[in-house]
Amino acid sequence: MIKVGVLGAKGKMGAQTCLAVEDADGLELVARLDQGDDLEELAKAGAQVVVDFTRPEVVMDNLAWCIGHGINAVVGTTGFDEERLATLRGQLDKSPGTGVLIAANFSIGAVLMMQFAAKAAKYYESVEIVELHHPDKVDAPSGTARRTAELIAAARREAGSGPIPDATTTGLDGARGADVEGIRVHGIRLRGLVAHQEVLLGDVGETLTIRHDSMHRESFMAGVLLGVRRIVDTPGLTVGLEHFLELD
Numbered sequence: 001m002i003k004v005g006v007l008g009a010k011g012k013m014g015a016q017t018c019l020a021v022e023d024a025d026g027l028e029l030v031a032r033l034d035q036g037d038d039l040e041e042l043a044k045a046g047a048q049v050v051v052d053f054t055r056p057e058v059v060m061d062n063l064a065w066c067i068g069h070g071i072n073a074v075v076g077t078t079g080f081d082e083e084r085l086a087t088l089r090g091q092l093d094k095s096p097g098t099g100v101l102i103a104a105n106f107s108i109g110a111v112l113m114m115q116f117a118a119k120a121a122k123y124y125e126s127v128e129i130v131e132l133h134h135p136d137k138v139d140a141p142s143g144t145a146r147r148t149a150e151l152i153a154a155a156r157r158e159a160g161s162g163p164i165p166d167a168t169t170t171g172l173d174g175a176r177g178a179d180v181e182g183i184r185v186h187g188i189r190l191r192g193l194v195a196h197q198e199v200l201l202g203d204v205g206e207t208l209t210i211r212h213d214s215m216h217r218e219s220f221m222a223g224v225l226l227g228v229r230r231i232v233d234t235p236g237l238t239v240g241l242e243h244f245l246e247l248d
């Protein structure tokens with residue numbers, strides 16, 4: 001049995017994760033912590049893996065504590081950039097044997113959407129991302145959109161693609177979305193939505209749209225459970241659930 005603790009257990013994703021872990025073979029839910037709870041409870045409960053679905057502003061402190069205590073972590077919380085990842089690598093170097101998985105999105109379909117978009121990106125002159133979420137989301141752009149843009153930008157750099165055409169010289173602030181490594185990302189917040197994303201690619205005479213929709217938070221749970229099962233044998237930092245899916 002793998003002993004699992006959940007951070008952010010009263011939140012939307014944390015609560016769903018507790019249900020999934022309780023139902024899963026080979027996993028035991030030993031701690032549910034939320035805002036104001038003492039992280040020491042995780043150690044007292046013997047947690048081997050902590051799943052973090054909290055907030056971008058607290059996740060780094062949570063991870064420093066987990067790594068310092070040699071507890072593996074599966075992280076869905078957003079807000080990761082290269083600087084944060086480098087900090088984690090440095091902490092993990094001092095705690096050999098401990099593993100951390102950072103996954104912008106645990107839905108298998110969303111992982112595929114990101115991979116397909118990165119693969120398609122070099123064939124099209126234009127590419128933009130539209131992410132659509134529930135209005136209670138605190139961060140924008142979404143972690144998924146940011147990661148998708150980074151993957152697309154890397155693929156285009158590798159292929160030697162030119163700049164994306166855009167003749168805009170005047171406009172209102174925000175009208176062309178956020179710029180993530182040269183890729184435009186647009187955010188929609190709408191009651192009724194959960195988590196959705198479109199990657200639009202265009203070239204002369206044609207467009208390709210790659211869209212993924214999470215209609216329920218259960219869509220993330222297969223990926224979370226896979227992450228929990230794999231991270232106990234995967235020391236160091238893993239960025240992206242694709243590394244635990246045999247995609248090639």
Ligand SMILES: NC(=O)C1=CN([C@@H]2O[C@H](COP(=O)(O)OP(=O)(O)OC[C@H]3O[C@@H](n4cnc5c(N)ncnc54)[C@H](OP(=O)(O)O)[C@@H]3O)[C@@H](O)[C@H]2O)C=CC1
Nearest residue numbers: 008010011012013034035053054058076077078104105106
């Ligand atoms: N990777 C993925 O597949 C997915 C990632 N996410 C990401 O996960 C994160 C959480 O999303 P969601 O569940 O919707 O958000 P919620 O706001 O519903 O839940 C977050 C929970 O964490 C609690 N919390 C805040 N600070 C701490 C702390 N220091 N220790 C423990 N708990 C704390 C919050 O309490 P309080 O409300 O009192 O602050 C709240 O209960 C977001 O960053 C979101 O983008 C979401 C869906 C899928």
Ligand SMILES: O=C(O)C1=N[C@H](C(=O)O)C[C@H](O)C1
Nearest residue numbers: 078104105137142143144195
């Ligand atoms: O806050 C959410 O809901 C989600 N957050 C993640 C993100 O920012 O990409 C994953 C998914 O989009 C749902």
